[in-house]
Amino acid sequence: MxxxxxxxxxxxxxxxxxxxxxxxxxxxxxxxxxxxxxxxxxxxxxxxxxxxxxxxxxxxxxxxxxxxxxxxxxxxxxxxxxxxxxxxxxxxxxxxxxxxxxxxxxxxxxxxxxxxxxxxxxxxxxxxxxxxxxxxxxxxxxxxxxxxxxxxxxxxxxxxxxxxxxxxxxxxxxxxxxxxxxxxxVPNSVPAPGLLPADGSGKWVVAAGRLARVKRYDVLIRAFAQVAEQRPDWRLRIYGGGAEKAGLRALIDELGLYNHVFLMGPANPLEPEWAKGSIAAVSSSLESFGMTIVEAMRCGLPVVATDCPHGPGEIIEDGVDGRLVPVGKPAALAAALLDLINDDEARKRMGRAALAASVRFDPAMVAGRYESLFDELLARRRGHRLRGTWHRTRGALLSGAYATKDAAQSAVRGVRTA
Missing domain, CATH: 3.40.50.2000 (Glycogen Phosphorylase B;)
Structure with a gap:
């Protein structure tokens, strides 16, 4: 093909x-x-x-x-x-x-x-x-x-x-x-990273994506202010660049989080940075899919995400391989993060579940779905062509048969006239 x-x-x-x-x-x-x-x-x-x-x-x-x-x-x-x-x-x-x-x-x-x-x-x-x-x-x-x-x-x-x-x-x-x-x-695909998955022991929450308004990193930073009050030994790294950087930097300074929240800039590849963490965080008001969710899960991280349209709810099974929280609610996001931070066994269990669940996004699985779709559409297209050929051939045969019949009838009429 x-x-x-x-x-x-x-x-x-x-x-x-x-x-x-x-x-x-x-x-x-x-x-x-x-x-x-x-x-x-x-x-x-x-x-x-x-x-x-x-x-x-x-x-x-x-x-x-x-x-x-x-x-x-x-x-x-x-x-x-x-x-x-x-x-x-x-x-x-x-x-x-x-x-x-x-x-x-x-x-x-x-x-x-x-x-x-x-x-x-x-x-x-x-x-x-x-x-x-x-x-x-x-x-x-x-x-x-x-x-x-x-x-x-x-x-x-x-x-x-x-x-x-x-x-x-x-x-x-x-x-x-x-x-x-x-x-x-058909979901996007994410290949398996060529490194060992996170072991859940690092005291880092990791987020990644464009520093754009729709990602609502301001909500995540405000949530982490509440996390830092209870667990000052944990830190947040945010990877990516974009127009919101200056505003987010000002918010970090305003909340006194300069020793707890770090704007890391873009990173490529990102897999080693996920693997250094123990929890991934997504605070978006809208996601068309949620590539970073799958990337984090493929590195063995449970993901705490807002239950925004359209992707997170179709990727994360709440309470099994991550957590889903309401959009735009720093307190709810902070509570979900603290639940995992304070429960080592639950965090590691969810990380293992996330790693297992992420296999459905492997390129081989996704390519297989596209392959089936292409095969079915090609078969349908060829079926239409074959039916069209059959109708045209049948029409030609019928036309020929009718022409022969008409010629025979004309010959008979000619003989009778004579």
């Missing part, structure tokens, strides 16, 4: 890039797989793609490279196919429209997979007849503006399937009423 992924920029850093690479690398063990990056802004990808996946780009944005196309006049004119309501619209243009269309008209793949709404629209409208067309949703339908939802409602019926990363988002997509389009929830 030849599988082709279309991605915004394979050379950047982000959850969609990482999970696409994980999936492609695993599928490439059994299939012919390529990733086509619309944009390219650096020489080599940040994440490891492995030797089995082909990677190419459509528009070169490396300013110091010989193929730089950022000054192309067509790249200064806005895109017409890529939806204007998509949050990456400013990076798309008449040039990207043209290159994507050329790519999709020529593609020889059995399956073509888009990895964001704007690219899914391109695939729906422009991919040649033949390949199975899949549109992935790595965020959530509910967070898209109304104009984008209308664009998806208009284009997506030409897809064969839409995949979401949570069951909750799959239910939302089914309300769009996309006739003939299969909607399937």
């Amino acid at each position: 030849h599988i082709s992924f279309l991605i915004h920029n394979a050379y950047g850093i982000g959850g969609t890039i990482r999970t696409t690479f994980n999936l492609a690398r695993t599928l490439a063990e059994r299939h012919d797989v390529e990733i086509v990056s619309v944009l390219r802004h650096r020489d080599t990808p940040v994440f490891d793609l492995g030797p089995g996946v082909a990677l190419r780009h459509l528009v070169d944005m490396r300013e110091d490279g010989p193929g730089y196309e950022g000054d192309d006049p067509a790249h200064r004119r806005p895109a017409k196919v890529f939806p204007a309501a998509e949050n990456r619209f400013a990076q798309y243009s008449e040039l990207t429209d043209r290159r994507i269309a050329q790519h999709l008209r020529r593609i020889e793949a059995d399956v073509v997979v888009g990895t964001r709404p704007g690219l899914n629209v391109h695939i729906a409208k422009q991919a040649r007849r033949g390949p199975v067309r899949i549109g992935q949703e790595h965020l959530t339908l509910d967070t898209h503006p109304r104009e984008l939802k209308l664009a998806l409602r208009g284009a997506y019926p030409r897809l064969d399937a839409v995949t979401t990363v949570t069951e909750a988002d799959a239910r939302a997509y089914r309300t769009l009423r996309l006739p003939g389009v299969r909607v399937e929830a």
Whole structure:
């Protein structure tokens, strides 16, 4: 099977890039797989793609490279196919429209997979007849503006399937009423880390992700102020960068937590940092999936997370491999953290359960689900082709039979007339 992924920029850093690479690398063990990056802004990808996946780009944005196309006049004119309501619209243009269309008209793949709404629209409208067309949703339908939802409602019926990363988002997509389009929830994958899992003895709570408002690290820091009052021997490390850094630093100083809460900046790889901790914390008001939850669990950490839409409740079994607490409640978050901090046996037991439960997110498991989906859609596509061929052949045979019958009847009539 030849599988082709279309991605915004394979050379950047982000959850969609990482999970696409994980999936492609695993599928490439059994299939012919390529990733086509619309944009390219650096020489080599940040994440490891492995030797089995082909990677190419459509528009070169490396300013110091010989193929730089950022000054192309067509790249200064806005895109017409890529939806204007998509949050990456400013990076798309008449040039990207043209290159994507050329790519999709020529593609020889059995399956073509888009990895964001704007690219899914391109695939729906422009991919040649033949390949199975899949549109992935790595965020959530509910967070898209109304104009984008209308664009998806208009284009997506030409897809064969839409995949979401949570069951909750799959239910939302089914309300769009996309006739003939299969909607399937398939989670993101996270490979097993190449290190020993945490043993639960380190007195560290670990959090990771963009320092963005939606992550509500202010709630986590306020919760940890309550933790530090009772257990001053424990510390909190927060990994990541972003616009909220200055405000979070000021809050840490205001609460006198400069010896207890540390903004560590980005870390890649992150697995060694998870393994140094004993508990992971997630304080978000919204998660499209919860990659950091799975990453922490794969390193043997129980996760204390807010029960926000959409992912945590589908990943964590409350009281078994982690804890779920109400959104935006520092006291509830602090209480759940203290329960695990003060109970060594429960913390270690939940860590072992988290490690075992996280196997369902292994790339081999997730790739297997995609493989089954691709096989079923290809069989359905081939079945339609076979039925179409049968109807055309039957029609031709019937036409020939009727023509022969008419000719015979005419001959008889001719003899009788004579």
